[in-house]
Amino acid sequence: MHTHHDEWILILDFGSQYTQLIARRIRELNVYCEIHPFNTPPEQFSDHPPNGIILSGGPKSVYDKEAPVLNLDYFNFDKPVLGVCYGLQSLAHTLVPGSVEKAEKREFGRAKLIVDDDSGLLKNVQNGSVVWMSHGDHIHDLPEQYKVIAHTSNAPVAAVRHREKHIYGVQFHPEVVHTEKGKEILHNFVINISNCEGDWTASSFIETEIQSIREQVGDRKVLCGLSGGVDSTVVATLIHKAIGDQLLCIFVDNGLLRKNEFNEVLDTYKEHLHLPVKGVDASGKFLNNLEGISDPEEKRVIIGNTFIEVFDEAIAEENDFKYLAQGTLYPDVIESVSFKGPSATIKSHHNVGGLPEKMNLDLIEPVRELFKDEVRGVGRELGIPESFIGRHPFPGPGLGIRVLGELSKEKLDLLREADSIFIQGLREYGLYDNVWQALAVLLPVQSVGVMGDERTYEYTVALRAVTSVDGMTADWARLPYEFLSEVSNRIINEVRGVNRVVYDVSSKPPATIEWE
Structure with a gap:
């Protein structure tokens, strides 16, 4: 889909769950970027080469049968390159087959970075900064034109650079919030090394x-x-x-x-x-x-x-x-x-x-x-x-996928009233802008209740509120019990046909934000 922006960063996707996060971090620097599959032919970008190239992480080992392979023709652009996790391993393995091996101890989660060269990519990154690791392989034999610029107690090669060219690699993930100086590292690569101005607003x-x-x-x-x-x-x-x-x-x-x-x-x-x-x-x-x-x-x-x-x-x-x-x-x-x-x-x-x-x-x-x-x-x-x-996202099919099962005007009207009470309550409590999306769902479930000493057999409404950055992943919002109690009470009392309210505490993944 590439369009001709004056400056841009190309992200080659090797299948990482964090690839979109890399793009978001670069966009936060006011620099345009695009994600393309790792096997996209380099000639596709010949007319307007990127200012820099980032090789994403990925779930594979370089030794897996269908492991993505780096196309070295991308280096013919003579532009700065940054390999992230698998991107670094693919680079090393492609240049020196066998240079990547299974680590004796896998490294997942936080690690403290020991900086050996605090210039260039790791400028303003202090010793002991926390980085986020997620790998089972590691590099044991660097190509001779590369040198180590950082390591951890478990990974002798945590960051590298080419001795003469602007080619870098990190074994950790600078794009995730758990890497304390991740933004600085990406800023160093995109702004200082790739010479982007950061004027895409x-x-x-x-x-x-x-x-x-x-x-x-x-x-x-x-x-x-x-x-x-x-x-x-x-x-x-x-x-x-x-x-x-x-x-x-x-x-x-x-x-x-x-x-x-x-x-x-x-x-x-x-x-x-x-x-x-x-x-x-x-x-x-x-x-x-x-x-x-x-x-x-x-x-x-x-x-x-x-x-x-x-x-x-x-x-x-x-x-x-x-x-x-x-x-x-x-x-x-x-x-x-x-x-x-x-x-x-x-x-x-x-x-x-x-x-x-x-x-x-x-x-x-x-x-x-x-x-x-x-x-x-x-x-x-x-x-x-x-x-x-500031309105919350609303699906194209609307309440049609928030009334589970068959639709009717009666059910839609019930849901409209319950949804209105929920959203109004969020606004009154000052919670609306604290959640990414909030919604009510009418379940195809009726249950026994008691109202005014009489037995009822009516519908159940599920309330859902999530926190998120972009909707790709989401966590259920920890709304105050007092608020949930008040909203539940209002729905049951004011919406005839509903006698039970539940709150959805599922995250995405494995659940989706909408129920259908």
């Missing part, structure tokens, strides 16, 4: 993207489906800033939105952001198409297809659209291709994949280079209200 992104949109679109028209979420709103605002009323936005009430959401969000679009938006109430059509469906993937397909039908109907009298705008983000792009090919599908994503041929529209995806927090930064720069920018 939300403002510069907007300026560049507006020009790109104008060149791509010309005098043609763009259709944008608004979900009410941050991503699509930022996309619409950015495109509108670029091409004005050549854009038409469609905001659909699919019957799966939260309480009062359609009217409140539509008002924000029209009165505050001044977007050219058309509101369409298609709730009856969606619920009719979803009747009797309980499988979550089938729900997603039906919801996606129904959106296309509604779009077609909404623009029936205007058939001169050329582009469809989407809020695809960089994690969606990365997850579609892993270091060995397509990743396993956990859940289908409403923004990834092709368009139905009958729409005959080309995609325009202005924020596909960005992580979620970067999209929020762009939104703030565009003047979108903070109350909107």
Whole structure:
């Protein structure tokens, strides 16, 4: 997907669970970077080589049958290289076969770094700094043109450098927060060694993207489906800033939105952001198409297809659209291709994949280079209200995947009320901005309860709140017991049809944030 940024860092992915974290750390330095599979041909970047190359870690041993192999042609760019964990081992093993061996003692977790050369990569990294190790192999025989610049009590080779060229390697993971001086190490490589200026900001992104949109679109028209979420709103605002009323936005009430959401969000679009938006109430059509469906993937397909039908109907009298705008983000792009090919599908994503041929529209995806927090930064720069920018993520299928099992208007209304009480409570307690995402789920479970000395047999609501940086991993939020007690009491008392509330204490992985 490489685009021509003035300066950028290439990350070659050897399969590490931390590869996206490397990218995030570099983006925090205001330097653009991209992740590509390790086996991407170097010629793909010949027209605009990166300022530096990082070789990620990986789960394999260099001796495994299908171990990723470093393509040494990347060194023909004559750019700085940093190997991380497996990236370093692959470099050493490729140059000197047999230089990597199984360690007598595996090293996982924290270790104290003993710095032998505090210049270059390890500038401002003190002796005894904690680093995060995660390896079972180690290097025992360095290529002769390399020297050790740091070690630990267990790893005689913890960091290395080429004696003449800007080629480095670390056995630990500088990208994780457990490595105390990890940011400084990456700063040294990206800014000092690779000579990046660090001027890739939300403002510069907007300026560049507006020009790109104008060149791509010309005098043609763009259709944008608004979900009410941050991503699509930022996309619409950015495109509108670029091409004005050549854009038409469609905001659909699919019957799966939260309480009062359609009217409140539509008002924000029209009165505050001044977007050219058309509101369409298609709730009856969606619920009719979803009747009797309980499988979550089938729900997603039906919801996606129904959106296309509604779009077609909404623009029936205007058939001169050329582009469809989407809020695809960089994690969606990365997850579609892993270091060995397509990743396993956990859940289908409403923004990834092709368009139905009958729409005959080309995609325009202005924020596909960005992580979620970067999209929020762009939104703030565009003047979108903070109350909107700070909203928790909301799935494309909406409450359709938060009512487990078959859908009905009655169940959706129950969930809307419970969700509203939960979110309102988080705001009142000042907890809303402390969690990444919060939601209520209506379970296909009814249980016995007692209300006013009478037996009840009603639904169960599960509350879920997680903390996260980007949604790739998440931990359950430790909300105060007093708060949970109050919210539970309100839901049971105010939402007729619910007599039990539970709190989800699962992390991602192994669970996902949404239940379906």
